[in-house]
Amino acid sequence: MKKIVILSFVALAFGSGAWAQNIANPAENAFLENGFVRIGEVQSVSRNNVGAASFLFPSGDKLVTGLHSSISSEEFLSGLKPVNSKYNQIDYNLVSYGWKGRTRGFHTLEVGARVNYGLSVPKEIFQILKTGTAQSPYDLSSLRAFGNAYGEIAYGYSLPLGDRFSIGGRVKLLVGLNSVDLTARQFALTMTEELYKLDLDADIDITSRSKKIGTDDAGYLDYTSFSGKGKLGAPTGGGLALDLGLVWKPFDGFSLSASVLDAGGILWYYGNAGTSSGSYTFEGLKGLTTEEFKQDKIMSRINSLGEEVLAVVKPKAVDGRFKFKTIPLNTNLKASYEMPFWKNLSIEASGLYTGYSYCTPYWEARGGMSLDFPHCFHLGASAGGGACGFVYRANGSVDLQSFRLYASYENGIGGVIPYEGTPLKANNKIILIGLVYLLR
Amino acid sequence: MKKYSIILALLLLWSCTNMDYDISRGIDKECTLFTDEVSLPIADIGPLSPKQLLGEVDLGSSLGGLFKEDGDGYLVVEKEETIYSNPVLLLFYMSMANPTQPLDVNIDSFTGYPGAPAEGPAGIGFTPALQEFSLYAVNPLTEKITVSGKVTLSPLSSEVFDNVSVAAESENFELFRKEFAGQSIIDVCSMENMVLHLPASFLEKDPLGGLSSITLGYRYKAQLALGTDFPNSIPIPVNDLDLPLGQYRVKEVLLSTEVSNEIPITLVLDSVDVMVKETDDEGNVKTAICDDVSITPGLTIASGCSGAPVVSPLAITIKAKEGTIPDIAGLQLNLSVKAPTGEGDKRLNMNQAISFNKLRATVSGGITIQSL
Helix, strand or coil: CHHHHHHHHHHHCCCCHHHCCCCCCHHHHHHCCCCEEEEEEEEEEEEECCCHHHCEEEECCEEEECCCCCCCHHHHHCCCCCEEEEEEEEEEEEEEEEEECCCCCEEEEEEEEEEEEEEEEEHHHHHHHHHECCCCCEECCCCEEEEEEEEEEEEEEEEECCCCEEEEEEEEEEEEEEEEEEEEEEEEEEECCCCEEEEEEEEEEECCCCCEEEECCCCEEEEEEEECCCCCCCCCEEEEEEEEEEEEEEECCEEEEEEEEEEEEEEEEECEEEEEEEEEEECCEEEECHHHCCHHHHHHHHHHHHHHHHHHHCCEEECCEEEEEECCEEEEEEEEEEECCEEEEEEEEEEEEEECCCCCCEEEEEEEEEEEECCCEEEEEEEEEECCEEEEEEEEEEEECCEEEEEEEEEECCCECCCCCCECCCCEEEEEEEEEEECC | CHHHHHHHHHHHHHHCCCCCCCCCCCEECCEEECCCEEEEEEEEEEEECHHHHHHHCCCHHHHHCCCEECCCCEEEEEEEEEEEEEEHHHHHHHHHHCCCCCEEEEECCEEECCCHHHHCHHHCCEEEEEEEEEEEEEECCCCCEEEEEEEEEECCEEEEEEEEEECCCEEEEEEEEEEEECCCCCCEEEEEEEEEEECCCCCCCCHHHHHCEEEEEEEEEEEEEECCCCCCCEEEEECCCCECCHHHCCCEEEEEEEEEECCCCEEEEEEEEEEEEEECCCCCEEEEECCCEEECCCEEECCCECCECEEEEEEEEEEECCCCCCCECEEEEEEEEECCCCCCCCECECCCCEEEEEEEEEEECCEEECCC
16 A cells, blocks of 8 residues: 555656755756755665565465475575675755855755664575585674664755856765664684584674663673663764766757765764674583583583673673764766657666665666656656666656655565565665755 | 646556565465584583493492492402301310310301302303402410311312411411402302311410400402403383474484593494384374384494593484484383403493593484474
């Protein structure tokens, strides 16, 4: 039902992706004739480089997971990536104001917030579960979990250079709100019949904007103990990012645009910092005697082992530390051509690359077309492929007097449940909606 | 405008396609993990000594009645019996008829069974590594006495002695001592024609000595080694095991270890039967041998000796012939004890150790669980 509503809205509401704050080439503003006020743009991005189709398989007349005995190791594992990432991002543009300068330039001022979170799981974890320990040792250091929330205050300026060329830039002041990052420099697991060995060197960093995590007597972070007033507190990070773009219209009806967005990062202060470091080797319970064959004594030995493992795995509190983390970097390239026989119809080709410091990068290439009726509505559709497979998008906008309502829905293909025909959740999805008041 | 409306309507129609789904419906969440194999180090067990093992099965007390440990921990049979004991005062009364003459006291024939316990309980064959037999006398008198007679140590030897002196005031005078190495057990000792020769007026010099006794006795000690005569097979039932393996659908388990053995016996696991619970037509549950599971037989733990353990690698495979290993109710082990092999001391020491090192398990073919 949710999907119906969204698609209906896409069909009814309308806009151009170019209006969206976070994916917009700042140079495109240079050709705007009037200013605008944008309120409450929301964009949700979900990207997984593996989807449900990588984990669900038909077996007879039922559906099973990749760990079912009827699914071969090759069939299951070949559908996974070396690092399997799930990434989500929510962008909220509180307000934007754009105005035409006294000279030829166009200015924008924008305030918004962004939240992103995700998880990366190495293929080796599924390999261990599926096939066992025959291919030990395993490198699991790509396991990562993260979450970031930060605010943006951006000033943009774009300038037409003649009738066919424009450049633009945007400077963003980034205000860190909260950040959680679990990362491993070393996470090696050796599992043989002789020994199980764990080598771990990992950091967990949590900002302490309002509360400080306590420690237990041994100096380990104790997540059940907090101190602090529970208020919002001060920002825990600060940074800068830069957007740069250009648009070139070599001849009538044809335009090329390129942009690099969000080049920058945040210097976070992680007041709740912990490090899990050490090595643990299990070579079996040592020196078992007849007196210890009783169940309670065996369990006591096993519990003792568990505590030794925890001593390596549990993060030990360290002094707060600064860490610089880049924000997701977008690079875009787009070509658009208006059909000579009908100027309202355009065909487009575009490419996108997003680099994450947290997980595997995303890229895509697509082609599409759009219908543009100025001061009335705009419709666009595109499709292509990329890091998460096939992807399609529908976008549109409608002008109602001085208001322009715009939306975009982008989705991938997540496979289909065999015999039932119902689609599985897509690997990549973007939903965008916004409202602009056009200053005449 | 009409044209635009048509376009919008088409888009609406397309977007109304039912794309609801519920992937949790109808998904079989059963998982089979580790389909190739998973290996796990389990434990190093030991060192375990016979003393610990016998203590665990509560045989220690029963064997303690037969065997003892010497100072070094070796298992020995020790026996001490009194052949004759009489207070000097009583003997003096016997001499009252002619107190100025020496008195010869005839001692009743005596039969003892010093080495009988070494035949062992339940026919376990021990052989004596070294036997020591001694005849001793206690003479509280202030004069020497003499002893004559014949001692037969069956089946090894007999000794006749005549007027062997026992020093005055000796509490433990050794009249006769014999050592036998690697020979048959002295299961019977007999004393015949034993005569105690007392001097005349033996109480006059020490009247208070009459309160003590003149005693003859023997002491026997045999250090035990393991022989060759063992029962063919010892059935060892392991009941009430109740291993719920069936639900995990395990096809094959390999248990491997290295056994380091100082105990001078060779153990052979002749066969292992897997017991499962079955319900008959009348609903009665009974335990029966499962023919569908095989366990590698013929495993041998080689014998060692003190200070020179012998290492035997063992690999036990528990394998389902068809399907998977069921719930195991118990095991029926058939164990043979063989004569020690190789060179070395065959004596059984209660401190000799057996260790099961690097005990590890490898499960092949996967472990099935209902859901993660």
